Amino acid sequence: xxxxxxxxxxxxxPALTSKFLFFVILSAxxxxxxxxxxxxxxxxxxIAIAIYPLQSLVEAPSRISNWIEKRVVSxxxxxxxxxxxxxxxxxxxxxxxxxxxxxxxxxxxxxILDAADRLNHEVEIARIISTNSNPYRHTITINKGIxxxxxxxxxxxxxxxxxxxxxxxxxxxxxxxxxxxxxHAIPVQINRNGLRTIAVGNGSFSKLxxxxxxxxxxxxxxxxxxxxxxxxxxxxxxxxxxxxxIISDPAEQFLxxxxxxxxxxxxxxxLMLLRTASDE
Amino acid sequence: MNKNEQIxxxxxxxxxxxxxxxxxxxxxxxxxxxxxxxxxxxGLMALIFLSINLPKEFNLSTAFFVGLITDVIKGTIxxxxxxxxxxxxxxxTKYHLQLRxxxxxxLLANILLLSILYHFILFWVNGVAxxxxxxxxxxxxxxxxxxxxxxxxxxxxxxxIYNTPKKEV
Numbered sequence: 452x453x454x455x456x457x458x459x460x461x462x463x464x465p466a467l468t469s470k471f472l473f474f475v476i477l478s479a480x481x482x483x484x485x486x487x488x489x490x491x492x493x494x495x496x497x498i499a500i501a502i503y504p505l506q507s508l509v510e511a512p513s514r515i516s517n518w519i520e521k522r523v524v525s526x527x528x529x530x531x532x533x534x535x536x537x538x539x540x541x542x543x544x545x546x547x548x549x550x551x552x553x554x555x556x557x558x559x560x561x562x563i564l565d566a567a568d569r570l571n572h573e574v575e576i577a578r579i580i581s582t583n584s585n586p587y588r589h590t591i592t593i594n595k596g597i598x599x600x601x602x603x604x605x606x607x608x609x610x611x612x613x614x615x616x617x618x619x620x621x622x623x624x625x626x627x628x629x630x631x632x633x634x635h636a637i638p639v640q641i642n643r644n645g646l647r648t649i650a651v652g653n654g655s656f657s658k659l660x661x662x663x664x665x666x667x668x669x670x671x672x673x674x675x676x677x678x679x680x681x682x683x684x685x686x687x688x689x690x691x692x693x694x695x696x697i698i699s700d701p702a703e704q705f706l707x708x709x710x711x712x713x714x715x716x717x718x719x720x721x722l723m724l725l726r727t728a729s730d731e
Numbered sequence: 732m733n734k735n736e737q738i739x740x741x742x743x744x745x746x747x748x749x750x751x752x753x754x755x756x757x758x759x760x761x762x763x764x765x766x767x768x769x770x771x772x773x774g775l776m777a778l779i780f781l782s783i784n785l786p787k788e789f790n791l792s793t794a795f796f797v798g799l800i801t802d803v804i805k806g807t808i809x810x811x812x813x814x815x816x817x818x819x820x821x822x823x824t825k826y827h828l829q830l831r832x833x834x835x836x837x838l839l840a841n842i843l844l845l846s847i848l849y850h851f852i853l854f855w856v857n858g859v860a861x862x863x864x865x866x867x868x869x870x871x872x873x874x875x876x877x878x879x880x881x882x883x884x885x886x887x888x889x890x891x892i893y894n895t896p897k898k899e900v
Contacts, residue, residue, distance in 0.1 A: 467790065477795070480810075482809070618806070634863055
């Protein structure tokens with residue numbers, strides 16, 4: 452098929468400048484409103500639905516190859532059973548994470564009375580359908596949306612630890628932000644002694660910054676940071692990161708601490724959405 | 732004559748729509764980490780090409796929608812890519828006759844300038860909105876655009892042949 456170029460007889464485009472002004476004002480309006488209020492979520496949702504076919508098309512090759520792989524290896528029943536078991540295993544791992552941190556709590560005789568009923572966190576499995584191509588925005592798109600009960604601020608986990616949270620939920624898909632995004636901070640505490648602080652992403656998948664640890668604080672390499680439950684977004688007790696390096700400069704007020712995220716931030720394809728919101 | 736024009740218009744629309752669909756898919760596909768910085772702005776490339784060659788059919792409203800879709804795909808502030816696409820497409824549409832008469836090298840130099848402007852606007856909006864971004868995310872796609880444009884232009888021109896009879900011009 453061949454397209455035909457415009458002829459040159461009437462090169463002027465009618466009303467170009469006024470159209471330009473109109474659209475620029477429209478986009479300025481969007482720029483101003485998008486971060487401040489919720490008026491534009493309907494627009495974002497409808498565009499997200501419109502591009503969903505493209506996203507699934509892009510994702511199709513890897514899905515088809517996965518599918519063929521599974522068919523070739525074993526029979527349908529086995530596949531189904533295997534999948535269920537895998538899902539179950541992930542859910543079990545999550546529960547185990549909670550046990551590890553609770554055990555620590557017991558050892559320090561700081562058990563909180565209502566700790567027992569915080570154990571039953573339900574999770575739901577979702578798949579990542581695309582990641583952001585901008586290396587400084589660590590956001591992902593997952594295949595569950597408002598339709599499946601995903602809400603803004605919902606916590607994302609993988610089998611090892613906290614991945615991030617939901618940024619926007621559209622109708623069929625949702626956008627999540629990872630803890631390594633440079634604009635993301637998560638309230639954490641050291642599992643060993645309960646020292647509370649904040650872990651801030653810095654745009655690298657393998658490192659989080661812990662900016663506010665005073666010079667005389669009790670912190671060692673290998674300490675585990677778990678979510679502290681403060682701030683109302685993340686429930687307490689999930690592993691976040693492990694201290695990797697501590698640099699002490701007497702001239703500075705704070706230590707320079709960097710930690711390695713426990714979750715496989717750039718390797719997961721399947722993740723878990725915590726059904727319940729924060730427990731505090 | 733009129734019927735022929737109508738057929739051509741429909742054909743153009745179908746081709747342009749598929750070009751945009753492919754550009755958006757390329758935007759969605761995740762690439763290896765070392766190359767993601769350098770990925771060209773596929774949507775912008777398609778917009779520039781179409782607004783130079785078919786400015787009456789694809790100008791600002793197309794830029795608006797493509798920019799909006801790019802915003803949703805990239806998860807940026809709504810209006811960010813929209814605004815910068817609009818400004819670029821306004822320039823290319825307004826001066827499409829000059830741009831068509833340029834040699835390939837001249838055109839490439841212009842594309843370089845336009846993508847610098849495009850990324851400057853993105854960078855500026857990020858700064859105003861307090862979204863952190865790196866210096867590399869500013870200049871790397873410009874290099875990507877610079878390398879990709881000749882290829883994109885070649886491929887699209889080949890399948891997007893101009894057969895306006897010279898005497899009618």
